[in-house]
Amino acid sequence: MSTSTPAATDAGTPAVVLSGITKRFPGVVANSDVHLTVRAGEVHALCGENGAGKSTLMKILYGMQQPDEGTIEVDGKPVRFRTPADAIKAGIGMVHQHFMLADNLTVQENVVLGAESLHGIGGKARKVIQDLAKSTGLTVDPGVLVERLGVADRQRVEILKVLYRGAKVIILDEPTAVLVPQEVDELFTTLRGMQQQGFTFLFISHKLDEVRAIADSVTVIRRGTTVGTADPKTVSSRQLAEMMVGSELPSPETRESTVTDQVVLKVENLGLVAEEGTRPVLDGIDLVVRSGEIVGIAGVEGNGQTELVETIMGMRKAHHGRVLLGDRDLTKLGTLARREAGIGYVPEDRHRQGLLLTQPLWANRILGYQTRTPVSKGQWLDLAGAKKDTQRIVDEFDVRTPGIDVPAAALSGGNQQKLVVGRELSGDPVLLIASHPTRGVDVGAQALIWDEIKRARAAGLAVLLISADLDELIGLSDTIKVMLRGRLVADADPSTVTPEDLGSAMTGAGATSPAVAAVPGAEVEGE
Template sequence: MSSPPVTAGGATEHPAVVLTGITKRFPGVVANSDIALTVRRGEVHALCGENGAGKSTLMKILYGMQQPDEGTIEVDGEQVRFKSPAEAIKAGIGMVHQHFMLADNLTVLENVVLGAESLHGIGRRARARVAELAGRTGLRVDPDVLIEQLGVADRQRVEILKVLYRGAKIIILDEPTAVLVPQEVDELFDTLRGMREQGFTFLFISHKLDEVRAIADSVTVIRRGTTVGTADPKSVTSRQLAEMMVGSELPSPETRDSTVTDRAVLTVAGLRLSAEDGSGRPVLDEIDLAVHAGEVVGIAGVEGNGQTELVEAIMGMRHADSGKVLLVDRDGKINDLTGQGTLKRREAGIGYVPEDRHRHGLLLTQSLWFNRILGFQTRKPTSTGRWLDVEGARADTRRIVERFDVRTPGIEVPAAALSGGNQQKLIVGRELSGEPVLLIASHPTRGVDVGAQALIWEQIKQARAEGLAVLLVSADLDELIGLSDTIKVMLRGRLVADADPATVTPEDLGSAMTGAGVAGGESE
């Protein structure tokens, strides 16, 4: 190992983190193999790689959530071995997870202090410390406001605030821009740059290579569990990074040829839904929407503006106060689904890729073939009508695994054993296998790598060309613009504008999503 650099004063300055020879094995798979990683103090160091490449396992090892089978960890020149996250936190390492760990019914202050009451109490000292740290993160909200009243960007700042409060100087950010619009990404990057100047060190996990090149000081690429190399983001292109990650060029969601027909498959008319808090406030306000065969209709909106409620009302997971949901099947028959439950809607021909695959898409403790049955328990090939067809489910799961490149030791393993990208490919494969007339795809590539992205995009494009109607909700504006034939902007429970994917920019769309302007189309 090379000697640490010598500072101007003659003292040595060790790297913030040095991982050497890290190896971690699970039954049937080597997640990390002889990984080397050096992170300098006061830098933003990006970690890139496919889903299943071993990034998350490596970060869990650094954060004390898992123990390495081989290898060493050094933090500020001292060799350490963390047995728990609590030990990592004591050493100054914090982690902001992709899925926020906040209690909606508690205030900002309560969320930050929760579990760390021994540091500054719960009164005046704690409040003063939170206020001081809030200035560093750019969080300009009342500490007594409830988390449920905050937007996504401010929630993320609260997560960063939590790890700072616990003394973190080295911060792991897992897919931090996944749910942010471009303006919010710019604000986050301004925050990171300001904190970097104050001596904080960041490990930045992301699949968005353009963003990695914009914020990172250096990039380490992991492929199939081992280190491929470290690159200077100022001198490497996104295409070159993608080739390092997956051995192929960066995929594009762009769709050139229109396949839109004049046959409306989904018609939503006058859909209205009130908030569940009893206030009577509409979370969906007179929604009118049509999706035609061969068309992808994209819904753009900052999270919390009704997209989730719209999807769940169409799926029958929430019961609308008023309005109609009509679906035309392959034979041209109009099905009024307004009063039907979710299973009936699925049987009528709706495929569903949920925004949270763990809550609504999979049973994580069950096998892959068992998960193939979900939503299809009354239909072939997983059912004979009265009885489940286990062999049919197994055979079709093998087909999905092969066609959708689901990387797995076998179909008997639990869904939890797969990486996030492979879980997503399994869900997309299952939902397209039922020959749906409508696919509702909610953030279909969130948190997946460029390889899985390309496959999912290609499958959606192919199904669209064969006449599938697609309702696409996505926070990835490049994906939304690239895949959609029409984009509708959702704000405070209403569809407020149309945008033309051929002319709109992500910045225009982001502006319309925040209510600042109309995105390349006519206001409704």
């Protein structure tokens, strides 16, 4: 549990007060009479399902949207933010879930971009950045390119950006989504240190155990309105989950084995080079997934997981090696042919790779299935069939939507993900590749997605699971493989491994537990 600073328990003027915030969109009330009080110097967590209204509320506080009703006070003074620039002037900064950094610029260039008038772009700016870096624990040279930084340091740079602009209240949107346990601990240490310096945090997260570990107060929003505020010292994760969704906290755990001897996916010596003369992005990958088996891939983001999935899917062309589905060699086939052969694909970024956000739900049902029933008849699309099957997915997968004619963008993130998972399990695939299937979704959608994957596995589906949620990997997987710098370096036993064990192997610290066994000959040279 976090140590409350004197400021966090001070009965003085709150840092932020939102009163009676209401925001309506066509056909939807996103926020309805929301009340939120954040004390100065505290970490205040905001929890709720996808679509509960958290993001809308934070966009209102950050000046990205205007409330239809209600008031905002900062340090006891009424304010009205018309743009994020207004919020920044008032000392409010936001670190978005998807980092907004330019890889080809240095740390210093990223931090000062758009704020050149504050301290220039030279030595003075560099000195300010170095001083602020001590607050966040960022030890890298401001002149280093962002592309050379790991995920945790990129996040520190994002925090630096808002500090540089004078933020005293910092909104953190799902800040631990891409961090391993050790990096989460480091982030929490940073937040506690910054609390002592008087900074205030609004911490948005679905990970209730983490919320209870870092927050001084927790406010829960359900269906657009405030349910209540809880003390994390006395409330349990189960109670928080019940406040959020009215049901128990789901568990991914499944221990009954359904693994068969039938090999569905076989990857042999797969190699991929991004640029000639550079280290391979994929280096000699050998992998087998059997019918009824979930094989999990653990790894810090950027170690080749994305490239592995995209090479298996045919989105990237391997430099050497083979991809076999059953007895069929898919190596030279395109992506559509591989999908037609029986591969379902839940991409890591549903917006960029899984959905056409401006198109209706039934049009999104067609994506990737345009040559197969029930959405096509011969060479022609079957729009009636597509609409009928979309309604089935909406019903079976509890996709909460006014109807199948609304654009995908109108759905919350969790409901978008349920639509994608429903579509990919609808084609009777023999293999499902699931990349971060529950990233950014609430506990209700998470439970449904886990249950559907378990059900399909029990029916014989082979699943390749890539996830940054180590509890999810451990709970769902029959086998876990650790990926580091483009190689599979270790195997882990899900029945005995801990997230900490996995985190050590993922960061290159080596096998620190009998539950993690290094793959012979897969040692990775140091940087």
